[in-house]
Every structure is written in structure tokens, then in C-alpha cells.
Amino acid sequence: MRCVYCNTENETGSKRCRHCGMPLPGKDLRDRKRLRRPFLWLFWLVVIFCAVMILILPRSVA
Known part of the structure; x- marks a missing residue:
């Protein structure tokens, strides 16, 4: 495991x-990056869904 301050390699479990x-x-x-991946997928899915809904839903004319 690498130290985030000095970048020295250390024994696992230290x-x-x-x-x-x-x-x-x-x-x-690396474990944190793996946990972050599903949240990125969910974020982009919501962004794409909102963009599609903006284009598809009818606009109200006042």
C-alpha cells in the first residue's frame, strides 16, 4: 500500500x-474507485433520462 503523503510503498496491513x-x-x-463506479453510472443514467424527457415531453403554451 502506498502512502498518500510521501508515495512510499508500505507493507499491507501497516x-x-x-x-x-x-x-x-x-x-x-483502488477499492474506493471500485465503489465510486456504480454512482457514476447512476449519475449519467439520470442525466440522459432528464435530457430525453426534456426533448420528448410536450411543452405547455400559455
Whole structure:
């Protein structure tokens, strides 16, 4: 696991960086990116849905 402060490679399971002593994150950063992916899909799905609805729904004329 890499330290986010000094970019030093540390052993898996370490609590602190062996170079700078800063606390290491609990999970690997790759795990966070994997969790973010479904939210991006949902976001773009909502954006596309709204764009289609704007084009399809009739406009009211006052």
C-alpha cells in the first residue's frame, strides 16, 4: 500500500507509513474507485433520462 503523503510503498496491513509516519488509509485506494463506479453510472443514467424527457415531453403554451 502506498502512502498518500510521501508515495512510499508500505507493507499491507501497516497502520503508519514507515518513511514519514503518517497514518495509512484503512482500505486501498483502488477499492474506493471500485465503489465510486456504480454512482457514476447512476449519475449519467439520470442525466440522459432528464435530457430525453426534456426533448420528448410536450411543452405547455400559455
